[in-house]
Amino acid sequence: MTKNKTTEQKIFDAATELFLEKGVDRTSVREIATKADINLALMNYYFRSKENLFDAIFSQLVKKNTRKLIKILDSDLGLEEKVRQYVVVYIDMLSENPLLVSFVMSILHRSRERITEMKAISSLYSTDTFAQQIIEEGKKGNIRRTDPTQFYVDMLSLIAFPFAIKLLVMDKRGFTEEEFAEFIQERKERVPEMLIDSLKLR
Amino acid sequence: MTKNKTTEQKIFDAATELFLEKGVDRTSVREIATKADINLALMNYYFRSKENLFDAIFSQLVKKNTRKLIKILDSDLGLEEKVRQYVVVYIDMLSENPLLVSFVMSILHRSRERITEMKAISSLYSTDTFAQQIIEEGKKGNIRRTDPTQFYVDMLSLIAFPFAIKLLVMDKRGFTEEEFAEFIQERKERVPEMLIDSLKLR
DNA sequence: GTCTATACGGCGATAGAC
């Protein structure tokens, strides 16, 4: 059963949930201890500090969720198919973990100076072979728009941003959770079409 | 001269800067007092609490920056021209205040339950006449894709998200501030074209 | 490994003198 968690796991899981839900800065270690049903002192026994615990959680969260995505970008699929798969897999992943975007955004804002140290963040943006592929297609004359940075930023924006403004959209349009989920599902077709079409623009 | 600021103004301005730079939760009232060069107690004399001060700053920030944008959406410009102007004005506004996006994102994440701030946030998304216009154009057969919510979310995503991941992009592409600014300037042409084209898709 | 108990510093907020 999942009941047999080690103390370390219990702390890790409780903190992950709280960090995602309320943000790192609004989560106290006492709160984590209570939720994990352990003593406050154990918190510092396993992880030296809150910041340390956060680092562990953040890189695990990123690694776990980006592996599949990086595999797609580095595959030898054709450009269009690659974009389609990337968008769909990314949206599915965020649908299962809708707080991830806001969480990463807040971290990006939070650790302005430490950003280079945060190796985990880097893996959120890894496009070397993908960029090469776009340039190649341009040389072959298959596409007209060949700035890989702009294209990748467009792609990330259309995938991720809607999750960041989820509450705004739900509030304004009066969506239920289900309706919002449906709204997102539609984007799995809409976004790839838009992106692929944008490559062909004059 | 701008030197003759009231105490209230001094607090307000110092707090605005700090909130934008470091986030609300990582800014202490003592820090605000020091930066504003006033006594800590005055902080509570003018604004009853830190949260109160934050509310005042947030709604002022939103109002100040969205007035122009709402005016464009509600104007009687044609759809294409409206999109073009909206994107350009929005990007220019964010270029002048590049921390605004992360700030608003963090608030959106922060105030899940709180309604007070939500009212200010609501004005970030006001599209009644704009939505109507898209539906009208669809009826006239001028465009094929007529979901105003999807379109508006696409538009916001392509405009705002790049600012939220500014540091990631700069780090990965090795951009200087100037190069990033140039990257953003290019989007003033790229994004409207993409959006307008997406309306015509099958 | 787990607990109790506590030190410590910083926080938001206020009372009260001037």
Added chain:
DNA sequence: GTCTATCGCCGTATAGAC
């Protein structure tokens, strides 16, 4: 309106018993 002084609370970290 502005200041000093201080309150009570909380988050972090550790010492030491079991």
